[in-house]
Amino acid sequence: MRTPFLHLLPIVCLLGALVSGSPNAQEPTPAPAPDAAPPAPATAPDAAPEPEAAPAPRPNRRPRRPAMVIEAGTLHPVAGPAIADGVVVIRGERIVAIGKRGEVEVPPNAVVRSFPTGHVYPGLVDAATDAFTDASVRSDGGLDAADALADVLQRRHDREDELARVGITTAYVTAASPSLLGGQGAIVRPTKDGFELWQGHERAAVQLRLTGGPNPGHPLQRQQQYDAANALFEGLDEYRKARTDHAEALTKYQKEFDEYLTWHRNKNKKDGDKPADKDAKAEAQPAAPATEPPQPAGPPEGGRRRRGGGPPRDGAAEPAAGEVEAALAALFGAAPQDQPKQDPPAGKPAPAPAGQGPEGQGDAAKKPADDKKDAGPKRPTYPKAPPPNPQKDVLLRVIDGELPLRVEAHRADELRAALQLQDERRIPVMVLERAYAAGRVADRLAERGIAAVLTDVLPASLPKAYEDFDATTLPAHLQRAGVAFAIASGSGRRAGVLPLMAATAIGGGLAEEAALRAITLTPAEILGVAADTGSLAVGKYGDVLVCDRPLFQSDSRVLLVLGKGRAEFEAN
Amino acid sequence: MRRLPPRAVLGPALLAALSATCGLARAQDVLLGARRIVVAADSVLDDGRVLIRQGKVAYVGSDIPAEARARARRVDYGDATVVPGFVLAAATLGQERDLAERALPFTPDLRAAEAFDPWHEDLLALPQYGVTSLALAPAPGNVAGGLAALVKTGRDRGTVGADLFVSLSLVPAARDQERPPTSLMGAVELLRSACDAARTGAATGPDAAVLRQAMQGTRSVFVYADNFAELNAALDLARDFGLRLVLVGAADAGKVLPRLAQQQVGVVLDSLGPEARLEQLQLPTRLAEAGVAFCFAGRPAQLRLSAALAVHHGLDRKTALQALTRVPAALLDQAATIGSLRQGCAADFVVFAGDPLDLGSAWVATWVDGELVHGTSPAASPGPQPAAEPAADAGVR
Known part of the structure; x- marks a missing residue:
């Protein structure tokens, strides 16, 4: 009789051992994140010493990165005048001090990198590039406003885009798509291995193309293009109203449903602690309401691009009806009035749950169910949501000024069309791209505060159809007119010549300080990241570019590139 | 009315003329x-x-x-x-149609000077790019295109000077036509047989005379060639017939660097653009390191940009400036007057x-x-x- 138990004994012991050891096995020590350096206090280069009472080692914590000090012959902070014999102190990800050598306190144990004849600049900001996109995306004519490029960027594709090694530490990636809407561009931070998305700026702007390119086009074609762009913004008010009404209806629904639950909870208490049939409770699976199952928010699995613009705009998390029903079932077990149903037809009795039919009930239970139902509040109807339209969601964000609209427009008439679109649709933030004829509408751009992103600022870089435009003198023209502008590579292939583009603008009459600003601080401002990058200032990221000679000289060599204080490139 | 004696008139007139002449000399x-x-x-x-x-x-x-x-x-x-x-060692100034006799593959005696237009707008635009002299070269549309001409820019019109090198072509444009040769093999054979005939005296006439000048070294030979096979064929031809060879285009010059240096061949590079591949951007540096004389040509508006890009990718400034001035002048045998x-x-x-x-x-x-x-x-x-x-x-x- 005991033999079977003896056979089972080793198995039981083994199971016991597994169970006792399982916590450690199931909860491995989390590896430290590669970028998980603890943030350092921005204003305290010398961190306060650890309290003596707490010397316990924390083996799982990554050792703190020592402060880095960059000493250079000339420091170009951009936000201020150049500093001879300058010093930048970086702790963790951010700059904690900057100034002249001897006037800045260097933390003990800091790593000092000295470049006695070098020039130090903030990391460059490329306001428009197609880096990290492959040919299929660049030629995709089917993009719309809801398409997010952040979802299709690739570290390695049909060409090598090494932005970090040329000093670019921030870049806005867009695809020069031939479609009217070119999706939402992303801000990335190039690294030595590729890039990382800038959290919170994965969807940084919406691209609109209002040009036919250098090919000659009839004015009617351009008019049609404008009409098509204008039509994109049709019906946004109605859509917004439908969304608002739905949100209000949801709020009302939630309130009524809470009342409904409360009433039944109280009623249950009054009825006494009637033991619920556990089996019935377990079997009472919540069912989605028949009328309007809410749509799950989130990306489709395996989808190429994520559509929609992230969470619902109004920020109200829509209650999942299934969860509500589950709560309901858990609360009331198999009570007849708690059947997962919605708005049964008037006069039709609710179907009885399993095991609680009339034949199984006592005398008290033989009362008609309608009596009980009429005694409490009526269960509310889940409001019907308007059909989702991710593109309209994104365009509403544009109208609300949450997302800039970046319009590619080359010729003067195309630029005027962009301005007309802004007027007509009251677009708060507009940025013009490849605005070769911007000089002809410079006054209007300055008046409205519209910024321009200039690419092709090189000699003879425009196609023959655009030979009337002088891309090299345009920056100086815009500067005189008071238009904010950035100089951008426009292409991952051109990343290395970004400083040469700025130099070309200098040759076209732009001041050297303005040229440096056009590839650092101004693009950071246009991209909305100037609080973190674009200049060498305390509190900003430690994005630093070190060259062996002035950046705008053709033979200037990159010696060191830091992104958030980490070395992304270092010359041998 | 009293008439002055002739001497009294002649004296002041001579003085005035002399004074004017001296003033003119000073102004010059x-x-x-x-x-x-x-x-x-x-x-x-x-x-x-x-x-x-x-x-x-x-x-x-x-x-x-x-x-x-x-x-x-x-x-x-x-x-x-x-x-x-700046000197452009080979340019067609948008006149490709007039600078190649497409019906005939072999016309080494045709003169580009005959197609020169002193008022051509591309010519008059050259000074703003810093170009003051160029070789107006036959287009690469036939295997032996003809003789290039030295051209100088000017304020209102350009001027044409001496005949320069003989232009040959091995690129597809020279053989992708509805007349022989239609292949690289055919083009090379055409040139070899023509040079052989000119050397032995079997062929006479102006075309053979031009080839004899090339083989005697009194006239340099510019060959349009880009890929490895074309470059090798041109180098073989130069070696076998003693030609003073200059390669035009030479995109794959990096693959034949030792031969270029050994045969002392010059290279006329196409203009560099910002989207050029890295190996193209670094080619000038590699040529300089190998001791190969090279210069920039291609789009005149991008001449300076090409040099700047080469400097950006490692070429030293002195060599880059030489590639715009002295080297092209030397390749054109005009170093005594320009560059x-x-x-x-x-x-x-x-x-x-x-x-x-x-x-x-x-x-x-x-x-x-x-x-x-x-x-x-x-x-x-x-x-x-x-x-x-x-x-x-x-x-x-």
């Missing part, structure tokens, strides 16, 4: 001054002076006689930099606000044969100059 002398004058890539005058007489460089630096210095019209560009005018500002050379120069290889240096002016043809001239002060003029310039570096 120009004393060019600038903070930096690049006489040649390896010879730079700091705060230098150059005396220009009758369109040529008469004296440089401390060699300028005090008297000539005092009498010359001064043109001082202040802090600017003066460099020799530098040495004594006796044409006074072709370009003025930049700073170093021409920095794109931040604005182009200011272009002079050809001692005359301003494009850009701005500083306020010139007429001579004579006071004696306080410095006796000598800073030394030549």
Whole structure:
């Protein structure tokens, strides 16, 4: 009789051992994140010493990165005048001090990198590039406003885009798509291995193309293009109203449903602690309401691009009806009035749950169910949501000024069309791209505060159809007119010549300080990241570019590139 | 009315004519001054002076006689930099249709000078890109295109000069036509048999005469060739027939570097663009390291950009400037007259606000044969100059 138990004994012991050891096995020590350096206090280069009472080692914590000090012959902070014999102190990800050598306190144990004849600049900001996109995306004519490029960027594709090694530490990636809407561009931070998305700026702007390119086009074609762009913004008010009404209806629904639950909870208490049939409770699976199952928010699995613009705009998390029903079932077990149903037809009795039919009930239970139902509040109807339209969601964000609209427009008439679109649709933030004829509408751009992103600022870089435009003198023209502008590579292939583009603008009459600003601080401002990058200032990221000679000289060599204080490139 | 005796009339007239002549002579002398004058890539005058007489460089630096210095019209560009005018070693100026006899594959005796248009708009636009001289070359549309011509730009019109090299072509444009040869093999065979015939005397006529000049070394041979096979074929041809070879295009020159250096072949590179592949951008540096003479050509508007990009990718400034000036002049056998500002050379120069290889240096002016043809001239002060003029310039570096 005991033999079977003896056979089972080793198995039981083994199971016991597994169970006792399982916590450690199931909860491995989390590896430290590669970028998980603890943030350092921005204003305290010398961190306060650890309290003596707490010397316990924390083996799982990554050792703190020592402060880095960059000493250079000339420091170009951009936000201020150049500093001879300058010093930048970086702790963790951010700059904690900057100034002249001897006037800045260097933390003990800091790593000092000295470049006695070098020039130090903030990391460059490329306001428009197609880096990290492959040919299929660049030629995709089917993009719309809801398409997010952040979802299709690739570290390695049909060409090598090494932005970090040329000093670019921030870049806005867009695809020069031939479609009217070119999706939402992303801000990335190039690294030595590729890039990382800038959290919170994965969807940084919406691209609109209002040009036919250098090919000659009839004015009617351009008019049609404008009409098509204008039509994109049709019906946004109605859509917004439908969304608002739905949100209000949801709020009302939630309130009524809470009342409904409360009433039944109280009623249950009054009825006494009637033991619920556990089996019935377990079997009472919540069912989605028949009328309007809410749509799950989130990306489709395996989808190429994520559509929609992230969470619902109004920020109200829509209650999942299934969860509500589950709560309901858990609360009331198999009570007849708690059947997962919605708005049964008037006069039709609710179907009885399993095991609680009339034949199984006592005398008290033989009362008609309608009596009980009429005694409490009526269960509310889940409001019907308007059909989702991710593109309209994104365009509403544009109208609300949450997302800039970046319009590619080359010729003067195309630029005027962009301005007309802004007027007509009251677009708060507009940025013009490849605005070769911007000089002809410079006054209007300055008046409205519209910024321009200039690419092709090189000699003879425009196609023959655009030979009337002088891309090299345009920056100086815009500067005189008071238009904010950035100089951008426009292409991952051109990343290395970004400083040469700025130099070309200098040759076209732009001041050297303005040229440096056009590839650092101004693009950071246009991209909305100037609080973190674009200049060498305390509190900003430690994005630093070190060259062996002035950046705008053709033979200037990159010696060191830091992104958030980490070395992304270092010359041998 | 009383008539003056003939002698009384003749005397003042002669005096007036002599005075006018002297004044004209003085006006023709120009004393060019600038903070930096690049006489040649390896010879730079700091705060230098150059005396220009009758369109040529008469004296440089401390060699300028005090008297000539005092009498010359001064043109001082202040802090600017003066460099020799850029030379395009091979250009068609958008005249490809007129610079290739497409019906015939072998026309080495045709002269590009015959198709020269002095008022061609592309020609008149060249000074703003710093180009003062070029070789108007037959287009690569047939295997033996003809003879290139030396062309100089000008204010209102260009001028054509001597015949230069003979132009051959092995690129697809020369053989992708509805007439033989239709293949690289056929093109090479055509050239070999023609050279053989010219060498043995089996062939006579102007085309054979041109080939004989090439084989005797009195006329250089420019061959359009890009890929490895074309380059190898051209090098074989040069080796077998003793040609002074210059390769035009030569995109794959990096694959035949040892042969280029061994055979002392020159290379005319196409212009570099910002989207060029890295190996293209680094090719000038590799050529320089291998000791191969090269220059830039292609789109005139991108000539300076090409040099700047090459510098950006490792080429030293001196070699880059030579690739725009002295080397193309030497490849055209014209180094004695163009490509530098040495004594006796044409006074072709370009003025930049700073170093021409920095794109931040604005182009200011272009002079050809001692005359301003494009850009701005500083306020010139007429001579004579006071004696306080410095006796000598800073030394030549």
